Amino acid sequence: MSDKNWTDTERFDNKAAEWDANAVRAALADAVARAIVAHMPVGKPANALEFGCGTGLVTTRIAPHCAQLTALDSSSEMLRMLAEKIAATSIANVRPLHLDFSRPEAAAGLDRNYDFACSSMTLHHIPDTASFLRELFGHLSPGGTLAIADLDAEDGLFHDDATEKVHHGFDRDALKTLLESAGFSSISFMTAHIIEKKNREGKLASYPVFLVTAVKPKA
Numbered sequence: 001m002s003d004k005n006w007t008d009t010e011r012f013d014n015k016a017a018e019w020d021a022n023a024v025r026a027a028l029a030d031a032v033a034r035a036i037v038a039h040m041p042v043g044k045p046a047n048a049l050e051f052g053c054g055t056g057l058v059t060t061r062i063a064p065h066c067a068q069l070t071a072l073d074s075s076s077e078m079l080r081m082l083a084e085k086i087a088a089t090s091i092a093n094v095r096p097l098h099l100d101f102s103r104p105e106a107a108a109g110l111d112r113n114y115d116f117a118c119s120s121m122t123l124h125h126i127p128d129t130a131s132f133l134r135e136l137f138g139h140l141s142p143g144g145t146l147a148i149a150d151l152d153a154e155d156g157l158f159h160d161d162a163t164e165k166v167h168h169g170f171d172r173d174a175l176k177t178l179l180e181s182a183g184f185s186s187i188s189f190m191t192a193h194i195i196e197k198k199n200r201e202g203k204l205a206s207y208p209v210f211l212v213t214a215v216k217p218k219a
């Protein structure tokens, strides 16, 4: 699994225009953004990063709680939707950035002093979780906080397209071990939301979404 490039920008490019029309996504973004803000360090992050920001459902909700927020995504169409929102509102502190974060060579130019990094529903799209968490660790400043929301281990029926390359959620204990191996400490999980939706087999199913927070130690 770890050697594959799963970044399917075309899939997200094609979904971008309709992304926000899905009420399940909006409810999820609302709950995740509230959980992320609740776990921000005291005082506004000076230099925050959101990876896999998509159209900005979470971005626009957390931006008022950050001084500066870099919102990156590998889909130019998702970012175009975000740029339209920024232009239509008074949001002045969000910098959209087109970047495939699963490619270390692409991430090489990214800041290495973010004091806060967050994400919603993107980690399961990144093939090699262990090496990605190590990469992410390198972009946080000492004392920086990480907050990632994603699916708990699921039945493999969450995504409508069976051919989509994704992790089927994450086992919390296994993810904690990967975060520790990457160097993070103070790792803590909470349930941010439960998605109720029809799965690929047409059955109404519940998919819990965790928020894991962790800190890059100061020394």
Ligand SMILES: C[S@@+](CC[C@H](N)C(=O)[O-])C[C@H]1O[C@@H](n2cnc3c(N)ncnc32)[C@H](O)[C@@H]1O
Residues within 6 Å of the ligand: 007, 008, 009, 012, 025, 029, 051, 052, 053, 054, 055, 056, 057, 058, 072, 073, 074, 075, 078, 099, 100, 101, 102, 103, 119, 120, 121, 122, 125, 126
């Ligand atoms: C399921 S969507 C979630 C979008 C947004 N966070 C939300 O909650 O609506 C996953 C997003 O991650 C982006 N993505 C997937 N792989 C990525 C990568 N390697 N680097 C940057 N963004 C990536 C996709 O383009 C997509 O916008």
